[in-house]
Amino acid sequence: MNRPPAVDGGRTRSTGPFSGDWERLAAEIRACRLCPLGATRTHAVVYRGGPSPRVVFVGEAPGATEDATGRPFMGRSGARLDAAVAAVGLADGEFGVLNVLKCRPPENRFDRLAARTCRPYLRRQLELLHPRALVPLGAVALRELAPEAPPVLTAAGRPYDSPDGPIFPLIHPAAALRSRTLRERWDRDVRALGAWLRSVV
Ligand code: SF4
Secondary structure, X not given: OOOOOXXXXXXXXXXXXXXXXXXXXXXXXXXXXXXXXXXXXXXOOOOEEOOOOOEEEEEOOOOHHHHHXXXXXXXXXXXXXXXXXXXXXXXXXXXXXXXXXXXXXXXXXXXXXXHHHHHHHHHHHHHHHOOOEEEEEOHHHHHHHOOOOOOHHHHOOOOEEEOOEEEOOEOOOOHHHOOHHHHHHHHHHHHHXXXXXXXXX
16 A cells, blocks of 8 residues: 655655554545535645654644645745744654644635534544644634633643643744734744743653
């Protein structure tokens, strides 16, 4: 059986085999038409990263570039995320990136109903990847992983417990592109994430 390679920052690297269960799940997601987004997407976007990541970054939904390429967090916000990953010292294969929704919502409007339908895929991905820590990126991912946490601008930059284990929320990297204040917030919170990861992961 052909094993999918790990993908990092637009470069493709092999970091070892994914399990058969993972491959079956990825194939199921790529073929999924369970909600209306299945009819409008170009590609379902499953994951990029190693098969046994220490940390998984969780975003909201694919955008236009992700829909076109089938890979999460490409483009400018993906570049910002990749720079943050490098800054906190995570090497190839030590991290993964995925989204709550696997298919792009039209006009990038997050679809809560679709997310409910899609949720079992996220749950199964986290179960199979079993990372030591999760980093929700933005309000949607934070609400999905830790419904009891405060709003993202309050929660970002510090660790919380969640049903999935320790999480460390950040604002969405796309938000950090919008203003100098949010860019400084992003940089500060990424430094705090690096210090936290060194102590716990
Ligand atoms: S968003 Fe999720 S549930 Fe909807 S078609 Fe895509 S993979 Fe299936």
